[in-house]
Amino acid sequence: MKVSSLKYLLKEGFKNLFNNRLMSFASIGVLTSCLILTGAALLFSLNISSALKSVEDKNSFTVYLNDDLSNLESVRVGEKIKNVNNVESCSFYSKDEAIEQWKDKLGVLFDGLQGNENPLPNVFHVTLTDLSRYSETIAKIQTIEGVHSISDRSETAEKLTQLNNLVTSMGFWIVVILGCISLFIISNTISVTMHSRKLEISIMKSVGATDSFVKIPFMVEGVMIGIISAITSILLLSLVYKTLTLSIEQVIPLSTIPFLSLLGNITLGFILAGITFGLLGGSISIRKYLKKKQG
Amino acid sequence: MVEFKNVCKAYENGTLALKNVNLNIDKGEFVFIVGSSGAGKSTFLKLIMREETPTSGEIIINGRRLTELKHKEVPYLRRDMGIVFQDFRLIPKMNVFDNVAFAMRVVGANQRYIKKRVPYVLELLGLKEKAFCFPNELSGGEQQRVGLARALVNNPKIIIADEPTGNVDPRMSFEIVSLLEKINQRGTTILMVTHELFLVKKFPKRLIQINKGEIIHDSKFEEVHYES
Numbered sequence A: 001m002k003v004s005s006l007k008y009l010l011k012e013g014f015k016n017l018f019n020n021r022l023m024s025f026a027s028i029g030v031l032t033s034c035l036i037l038t039g040a041a042l043l044f045s046l047n048i049s050s051a052l053k054s055v056e057d058k059n060s061f062t063v064y065l066n067d068d069l070s071n072l073e074s075v076r077v078g079e080k081i082k083n084v085n086n087v088e089s090c091s092f093y094s095k096d097e098a099i100e101q102w103k104d105k106l107g108v109l110f111d112g113l114q115g116n117e118n119p120l121p122n123v124f125h126v127t128l129t130d131l132s133r134y135s136e137t138i139a140k141i142q143t144i145e146g147v148h149s150i151s152d153r154s155e156t157a158e159k160l161t162q163l164n165n166l167v168t169s170m171g172f173w174i175v176v177i178l179g180c181i182s183l184f185i186i187s188n189t190i191s192v193t194m195h196s197r198k199l200e201i202s203i204m205k206s207v208g209a210t211d212s213f214v215k216i217p218f219m220v221e222g223v224m225i226g227i228i229s230a231i232t233s234i235l236l237l238s239l240v241y242k243t244l245t246l247s248i249e250q251v252i253p254l255s256t257i258p259f260l261s262l263l264g265n266i267t268l269g270f271i272l273a274g275i276t277f278g279l280l281g282g283s284i285s286i287r288k289y290l291k292k293k294q295g
Numbered sequence B: 001m002v003e004f005k006n007v008c009k010a011y012e013n014g015t016l017a018l019k020n021v022n023l024n025i026d027k028g029e030f031v032f033i034v035g036s037s038g039a040g041k042s043t044f045l046k047l048i049m050r051e052e053t054p055t056s057g058e059i060i061i062n063g064r065r066l067t068e069l070k071h072k073e074v075p076y077l078r079r080d081m082g083i084v085f086q087d088f089r090l091i092p093k094m095n096v097f098d099n100v101a102f103a104m105r106v107v108g109a110n111q112r113y114i115k116k117r118v119p120y121v122l123e124l125l126g127l128k129e130k131a132f133c134f135p136n137e138l139s140g141g142e143q144q145r146v147g148l149a150r151a152l153v154n155n156p157k158i159i160i161a162d163e164p165t166g167n168v169d170p171r172m173s174f175e176i177v178s179l180l181e182k183i184n185q186r187g188t189t190i191l192m193v194t195h196e197l198f199l200v201k202k203f204p205k206r207l208i209q210i211n212k213g214e215i216i217h218d219s220k221f222e223e224v225h226y227e228s
Ligand SMILES: Nc1ncnc2c1ncn2[C@@H]1O[C@H](COP(=O)(O)OP(=O)(O)O)[C@@H](O)[C@H]1O
Pocket: B011, B012, B013, B015, B016, B017, B035, B036, B037, B038, B039, B040, B041, B042, B043, B044
């Protein structure tokens, strides 16, 4: 296609977008929401995965002691744990220490929970020499008297995985539904433009414009809706993500993935998705229009 | 140029619009098509433009067999035709120049050629002064001249006009047919449907009369008599 034609078709596409700005705006709004939700679910999932990985990589776990053990008895249990084969270190955290730490973080909520009111158990943080003998070592520690339970990393991992699955599947359906709504609105927006340009289209056909010449401005309109939505949603998502991760990190010592490291892939993905939606919406409306014309 | 062989056209609702039409129009001819309303005149033109396809028979336009024409080739068939509409079909938000240039742009003509060609055609049709007027600032006759300019601008081999003077006062009608005659003298074939007998009488051209889907008279082969 000639450069002059291409320029003309692009210009026509922009004109369509602008002349029909109210509906274009609605389309951009819905597609943006769809992309933001997709991105949010994706970011959540990625963060959970990285948290999972850090849980699985740790060769440490927590041993909870029976509630009725005195500090002295607890230290004895600690000796026994240290003597178990494959235990590298074993450090004691009394429940008093633990409650102080929580108080530092969350303040007044924990006032009045000292001493006998303290609901937390005494614990040992245990690290292993050889991670591959994890379950065998845990089994041994479990048999020591005074040991109540062991924080099983697989349990944490399982909970995280469950949460991840829940968010992913819910996110998936929300995105599918919003995606359908987006397509519906985009194709309707372009249909409105097509009907407002009925006269032009009929003249184009009568003077022998090719099908692609008739269609391209409407495709351009769709693609522009897609690209604008993609850019808007990237900006909004980065803003929300940064604020959210910052406030989460203040409460939980969790290292989140920095947005910048994902920006490239997200931008690429969003723009491709935007273009695909725009093209799909465009072709749906063109097909609908042509069908009506024939009928 | 235009050849019909045993062409029948029935619409989907069962209306038989054309029955067994046979005819031949040569390059450079000027043909009036007349007949009462509903006779099938528009259908005849739509078959030529390939807006409709025949139910049976064969149509050959400019060497193209329309029954074998692929959908993708239709635009190229139309580029040989200039189509003039009864209702002008000018785009209201474009001025005269752009309305005419539009026909060139959408077939991919380059800007430099458009800038040369459009003024030339406007001049030819006496519209030079009106180039930057909008359709609503023009009289019916002037609007139809713009329609004619648009039909002409891509240098068609044949002009197809379905009652082009239907919305124009008689004096202007006369002027439009004079312009068509001028275009015809440069070698362009003209096919014009009309209701107005005075035009047919003023311009002695080949006359084809259609009635109830059949060609009942053709002045090329016989004298046409007017009762009415
Ligand atoms: N799209 C259509 N569908 C069904 N019938 C049609 C259609 N177009 C025209 N007709 C019918 O075909 C006949 C011929 O119509 P037309 O060619 O428009 O006549 P004319 O132009 O001579 O007035 C008429 O009876 C008309 O009602």
